[in-house]
Amino acid sequence: MFGVVVVGIGIAGSVRIRDLLNPLPSSPSESLKLSAFVSRRELDTLKQVKQMSLEDAVESPNVQAAFICTENRSHEENVRKFLEAGKHVLVEYPMALSVAAAHELWALAEQKGKILHVEHIELLTEEYKQLKKEVDGKELVKGTLHFTGGSLDEERFGFPSFSGLARLTWLVDLFGELTVTSATREEQKEKNYSRMTVHFETKNKRPLTWIEERGPAMKRAKQVNFHFSSGLLDSLPSTPQAAVGPFMQDQNLFSRKLLGQVSQEELAAEKKRILRCLDIAEEIRQLCEQ
Ligand SMILES: NC(=O)C1=CN([C@@H]2O[C@H](COP(=O)(O)OP(=O)(O)OC[C@H]3O[C@@H](n4cnc5c(N)ncnc54)[C@H](OP(=O)(O)O)[C@@H]3O)[C@@H](O)[C@H]2O)C=CC1
Numbered sequence: 588m589f590g591v592v593v594v595g596i597g598i599a600g601s602v603r604i605r606d607l608l609n610p611l612p613s614s615p616s617e618s619l620k621l622s623a624f625v626s627r628r629e630l631d632t633l634k635q636v637k638q639m640s641l642e643d644a645v646e647s648p649n650v651q652a653a654f655i656c657t658e659n660r661s662h663e664e665n666v667r668k669f670l671e672a673g674k675h676v677l678v679e680y681p682m683a684l685s686v687a688a689a690h691e692l693w694a695l696a697e698q699k700g701k702i703l704h705v706e707h708i709e710l711l712t713e714e715y716k717q718l719k720k721e722v723d724g725k726e727l728v729k730g731t732l733h734f735t736g737g738s739l740d741e742e743r744f745g746f747p748s749f750s751g752l753a754r755l756t757w758l759v760d761l762f763g764e765l766t767v768t769s770a771t772r773e774e775q776k777e778k779n780y781s782r783m784t785v786h787f788e789t790k791n792k793r794p795l796t797w798i799e800e801r802g803p804a805m806k807r808a809k810q811v812n813f814h815f816s817s818g819l820l821d822s823l824p825s826t827p828q829a830a831v832g833p834f835m836q837d838q839n840l841f842s843r844k845l846l847g848q849v850s851q852e853e854l855a856a857e858k859k860r861i862l863r864c865l866d867i868a869e870e871i872r873q874l875c876e877q
């Protein structure tokens with residue numbers, strides 16, 4: 588059994604607590620036991636789970652793993668604290684707001700012999716799995732992915748190429764190696780409005796555009812427009828909901844890593860993709876800030 592603490596009780600942290608309390612019978616998640624949660628606020632006991640200070644959680648011999656579910660800005664510091672204390676870590680994406688920090692954290696995990704797992708539920712949704720199947724084997728001519736969503740506090744969640752890492756991860760996972768050809772960002776601070784436009788080139792020199800747009804009244808949505816040599820794909824597949832939600836799938840994956848059930852090849856491929864995406868996110872930020 589691995590004792591777990593959930594750190595940061597927002598939307599993600601609350602879902603984590605729910606899922607930790609309800610592992611699927613006979614799933615790898617049964618090896619996790621929720622010990623406590625950590626919050627910077629004084630919260631009442633949640634579903635009979637008690638609150639613990641961060642310091643106590645880091646030092647507790649009953650805690651073997653931490654789920655870091657805080658805002659992006661504080662991922663790096665929290666991940667480091669738990670790894671340094673010799674605990675396994677699951678962190679919600681993006682794992683850090685710089686690629687240098689991500690490399691450091693990975694080196695620390697390896698030095699400590701602990702699992703560092705980064706959640707990427709955007710790859711685990713039914714919608715995405717179906718999209719991946721539809722794109723597989725097709726030759727891209729040109730494409731666009733346009734995300735809209737509500738305003739997000741950049742102080743807490745970082746530059747849009749980092750807070751929007753899920754979209755970038757989609758593009759890299761769908762189309763392989765990408766080169767950034769230009770990146771710009773328009774901001775209307777008084778209106779809480781931001782629009783980032785990134786142009787990429789695929790390995791075959793095909794143009795791909797990513798737009799990340801956020802404003803107060805904008806609904807969370809993604810639009811795709813992919814021209815393939817075989818035809819156009821201009822809507823995301825509609826799929827029935829999976830029996831097992833994406834956060835639970837992610838928790839099962841983390842558990843399998845703790846149990847040594849995930850191959851070295853798979854671990855290395857994930858790490859490579861995560862670091863490459865953060866690398867691109869940083870390049871985009873630099874281009875936008877020039
Ligand atoms: N929401 C989602 O569906 C998904 C989120 N993620 C990732 O999860 C992480 C957290 O995101 P999310 O949970 O959506 O963000 P939230 O804004 O809901 O929560 C972020 C942090 O803010 C604090 N907080 C939450 N509610 C309040 C409140 N009412 N008043 C004051 N402070 C509050 C909590 O910390 P504390 O308890 O210490 O106060 C919490 O950890 C991010 O890294 C995000 O990228 C990834 C995939 C999906």
Ligand SMILES: C=CC1=C(C)/C(=C/c2[nH]c(/C=C3N=C(/C=C4\NC(=O)C(C)=C4C=C)C(C)=C\3CCC(=O)O)c(CCC(=O)O)c2C)NC1=O
Nearest residue numbers: 598599707708709710712736750751752753754807809833
């Ligand atoms: C309803 C309000 C709502 C909020 C405030 C919300 C926040 C939210 N959803 C996210 C991702 C995500 N959120 C979800 C799914 C959900 N997340 C949920 O809170 C719910 C209810 C679902 C599912 C029905 C998924 C699958 C991702 C991964 C990125 C993506 O595919 O969009 C993220 C991480 C950053 C990002 O990729 O944009 C945030 C902050 N999501 C929401 O849907």
